[in-house]
Amino acid sequence: MIYPKNFEKKIGYDEVRTWLKGYCLSTLGKSLVEEMSFSADSKQIATWMEENREMRRIMEEDDDFELSGFYDVRDSLKRVRLEGTWMEENELFDLRRSLSTIDSLVRFLYRGEPIEGKTDTEDDFELKKWSYPALHDLADGIATFPVIIQQINQIIDKYGHMRDSASPELHGIRQELARTEGSISKILNGILHSAQSEGLVEKDVTPTLRDGRLVIPIVPSLKRRIPGIVHDESATGRTVFVEPTEVVEANNKIRELEAEERQEIIRILTKMSSRIRPHVREMLDSYHFLAEIDLIQAKCQLAKTMRAVEPELKAYPYLDFIAARHPLLERHLIHAKQAKEDSEVVESQKPTAVVPLDIQLTPEKHILIISGPNAGGKSVCLKTTGLLQYMLQTGLSIPVSERSKCGVFKDVMIDIGDEQSLENDLSTYSSHLLNMKVMMRQASAQTLILIDEFGTGTEPQIGGAIAESVLDQFCKKGTWAVITTHYQNLKHFADSHEGVVNGAMLYDRHEMRPLFQLSIGRPGSSFAIEIARKIGLPEEVIREASDIVGSDYIQSDKYLQDIVRDKRYWEQKRQAVHEQEKRLQRQIDEYEKGVTEVEKQRKEILANARLEAKELLAQSNKQIENAIREIREEQAEKEATKKIRAELEQFKQDVDEGTWKKPGKRSSGILSDEDFQKKVAQIQARKQRHEQRKKDKQAEEQQAAKVLRDTLGKRHQDAKREIVVGDAVRMRGIQSQGRVEALDGNTATVIFGDMRTKVPLNRLILTDNSASTENSDRPKTKMDELKEGLKQYGISRMTQETIDDHRKNFHQDLDVRGMRGDEALQAVRYFIDDAILMGMPRVRILHGKGNGILRQLIRQYLSAEPNVSHFADENVQFGGAGITVVDF
Incomplete structure (x- = not known):
């Protein structure tokens, strides 16, 4: 059930429907846009979403898919069902192009990969896994007509005209017609040249066509000089059109031939229509398929413009919109921004972009009460919820994050705006009550209700009471709802009833401007006092109004504002932490990259070392061979043998000591064994130093943590006592320590280093150095040792140095x-x-x-x-x- 009847207009769906029509390729798709309606069938909605996904994938990835040839000839097909009727040439031309489009679409959607080992045993038909299953289901069973397309191609050319070869009779008629027109042209040209030579007609005059007959334009005063029939005259009366007597018979013959041509064309068209007539029903089904494809591609084009997606769908009521945007508001802002840029007008107070909303309704929290200042975005939030849910359940993609999850509702009802009626004798409040009556009667656990400014329109106390009672009925029925209000009793109702949750539209009270952000979990303040003060109401009026409502109300409103402020603060802190984590991750990635480079260099060093070892082995063999050869050549003389043996021993010693270098490779860049060992030793020493520093740092941190834990334990014990003269204190938010010199009511005089200042007591915190000056000569206790431990780490000294340094400048x-x-x-x-x-x-x-x-x-x-x-x-x-x- 959709309530009321003008539901689509109230939430803006009629504008979305018009927007969608603009993307349709023909009246085929536009007719289906008009038929789109709300569905509570989760399977049908899931099918629509899958069709949208597949069509977008086709349009983005497949170049073979062409969207052309969408022509609506359904009216012509319905007319041709009668015997003796025919389709005109242009209608046959559109029929041929659209049937070709249907044929190519069906063949495209029947693409797929064979499923191994699976065939239809009766028809021996190979089963396939379709590339686009949802769209294939649309094409399944759709008839195509290649024979009809071929027959139309035989009689209609590529320009949509009847071919001369459509029949022998038509070919003969057109040949005779061409010969007759040629003879008339020759006769007229001869008459025209003669008239021009006699000065009866201007030199630049040519034969023209009037009422299907070739004539000569001539001045009225000379029309009797050329015998013939006057057919027409110009609008100014300065020219008459004369058909010379010599061509009258020929023109009559042309008329006869044209009539024969038309009769032959009708005969051919009638014969073609008789071939089409038996297939009209199947063709109309095929055109319905073409209309569905047109509608789906229009949905995808609209989704692309809105940056919309198909969210995860659940078969039961559920709503979790992440980063939801109102498509019509976003479109309006984009157009306004473009117009502003064109006109160079600046309006800084108006938003220039839609602020995304996170809206969640779950079985545990199925009613959302939204409060906040006027013009803060409550109604936009309400309409966004209604419009997106309605779009989803009519088969449209919605502008939300892909992480969103959406359910299906059986009924959607809305109460928004002023519905007063003079005809029905309804006031504003009466119309709201009538809506409440219908909603309470029809609501169920599968109903989504949207109510704007709940309970307004009458005296606030009774209006709030009735609204609370109606809300209680919705709770008992398990109804899902999004409700906006300013009433405090409805905010308290949400806190005290299960299934109901408060939400607030955030407001910057320093800048006095709405942030258009929804925060679920806490009620919002109306900021009535602040807004009244901003627009300039006298302070006396504001003070008197505050006295009238009472301090409790003002104080509770202030608490709401403080909660919103604190939440904003922690959100900013959370964002800062997130940025810090991203920065740390980047550094980790850089370090990992460095480790990879080191590993790569290590492998290169090892490869060079292996190469050097091979060269060393080859040089050793060469040296031994040379020694043997020289001993033989010297015929084993003792002195020569001793010298050769000495050189061989020196080579062996160089190799053992690592001082050998490859000859001719002094500047090759390859490390010697000695240099390599030095590098390895340096790396190992650096690693050991790093590990030692890490161990020392951990030991220092453990020692510091122990001292701090002991100190904080003492600080917790002293936190409950009052501050007295001589206590060591610090200010909230900073770490510098001072000593209390004097007390004056709720104010203390504190000495920070060489600086003396007065500070409220509620801004001071006792530190673990709190000790009276009178006890300075007593023996050291364990607490004193802890204080010295803290000083060992330089906390107080560094803080004092910072204070001294900044105080000077x-x-x-x-x-x-x-x-x-x-x-x-x-x-x-x-x-x-x-x-x-x-x-x-x-x-x-x-x-x-x-x-x-x-x-x-x-x-x-x-x-x-x-x-x-x-x-x-x-x-x-x-x-x-x-x-x-x-x-x-």
């Missing part, structure tokens, strides 16, 4: 004008850290006005910094929006 103003975004952001980070370290209550950042990019980046960082309590524009007299004042 610190200024309360930072100028980032002219810097790039990343440079300015880095400078601001260091500046804020130094300001916190110095205990400054207020600083100023000069970024200039310009296009506001630096200002936006800096304030985005400040909104996520926990130690920043407030920031705003400087007073107009001192710089205004070009300077940001930051308070801590």
Whole structure:
């Protein structure tokens, strides 16, 4: 069930339908677009999705698939079913082209690979694994008509005209017609030349055709000089068209021949139609197949434009849209952006891109209550859910992430907008109540309900109460729903009932602008007070309104805002951690690449060593052979023999000591054994040093961890007691330590090194060095040893040195004008850290006005910094929006 009747218009599906028609190749596909309807059959929807996937794969990968020849001749085919009727030449021409397209599509979709060992035993038919199974099912059983195509080709040429060879009679008629027209042309040309020579007709005049007869244009005053029949005159009356007497009979004969030609063509067309008539029913089925292909390719073209996919489908109610985008809103923004670029108009307040939404409904949390500020995107979120689910269940791909999972609903109902009716005597609230009545009666555990501004239109208390009661009925029935509201009681209802979950449209309260992001799990604030203050309502009015609603309401709204702010902060931190992980992965990849290079070099060294060994062996054999030969040549004289033996012993000694080098290869670049051994020794020593440093570092870390654990244990014990004079403390967010000099109510005077500052007590934390000055002479305890252990690692000393170094050059103003975004952001980070370290209550950042990019980046960082309590524009007299004042 789809409720109400104008459901498609309310969610924008009628615009999507019109958009889809624009991609159809003919009226074949457009007619099926009109017939598209909502389906609750999960198998049918799965088939539609698979058809879309296969068609997109074909269009992207297969060049043999041509989408041409889509012509709708169904009306002509239905007409020709009557005896004695015929199809005209242009209709036969379109029939031939479209039947050829059907034939090629069927042959293409019957492609496949044989399945080994599987045949149909009755027909000995080889079974195949089809390349595109879903589309093959559409083509299965579709008749093709190659004989009809061939017969049409015999009588219709490639331009859609009847061939002369369609029949012997037609060929003879056209030959006689050509001869007669040729004789008329000769006669007219002769008459025309004679008239031109006599000055009756202008030199540039040629015969023309009027009412199918060849005539000569002539001036009215001279029309009697050429005997013949006047057929017509020009609009100005300055020219008359005369058919000379000599060609009247010939023109009459042409008329007769043309009539005979037309009769012969009709006879041929009638005969062709009689051949087509027995196959009209099968042809109409084939054209329905062609229409389905046209529709599927249009769906794929639309999906490509919308960057849509076919998500994972479940056969039961379920909804998990990841990065969902409203296609019509995205299309509008793209067109608006193009128009803006053309007109060079800048509207910075309007969004220039669709913010993707993550929307999830599960059996455990099947009702989503969305709250948040006005114009924050609640209604867009609602319409996005309804439109995408409806598109999916009508067979369209949807613009979501491929990781999305979607289920199937039996009913989809919506209540959005003002439905007041003068005819039915319905007010706005009455129309909403009527919708609620229908929804409660028809809703089930397979129904998806979409309600915008639930309970509005009447007095808030009773409207909220009725809305809560209706919502309770939906919960009992297990209905699935997405509901937007501002009512606090509905937000509390979601927290106290199973199956219901709160969601918030995020809002930047510093920039006072919506972020159009949906966060599920916490309710959202309407930011009514902040928005009222932004637009300039008197503070007295805002204060009185706050008193009327009470402090509890204001405080709960503030808590909601703080939750949203904290969640944004941790999301930014999570993103930073993710970026750090990616950076570490890149470094790991580089190290692995380096190890691969080292292994490659090692293999090259070993290969060179083997080559050197072979050359050494060859040189040894050569040296021995030379020695033997010389001993023989010297006839074994003692002195010569001793000399040769000495040279051989020296060669052996060089080899053993590793000082031998290949002759003539001094600069070959191959390491000697000695150099190679040195390199190996260096690598081993470096490896040993690295391992020793690693062991030392682990020992130091273990020792430091032990000291810190013991120290933190003591700190936890002391955390519960109050801060007194003499305690060692530090400020939240920094590690520098100081000592309490004096206490004044909720404020403490603390000495950090040589600097004395006043700090609220709630910003101070006791450290493990908390000891009174009176106990400085007592014997050392185990805690004192732990303190000395911490000092051994340089924590306090390094912090103190940092404070001293930054204090000397610190200024309360930072100028980032002219810097790039990343440079300015880095400078601001260091500046804020130094300001916190110095205990400054207020600083100023000069970024200039310009296009506001630096200002936006800096304030985005400040909104996520926990130690920043407030920031705003400087007073107009001192710089205004070009300077940001930051308070801590």
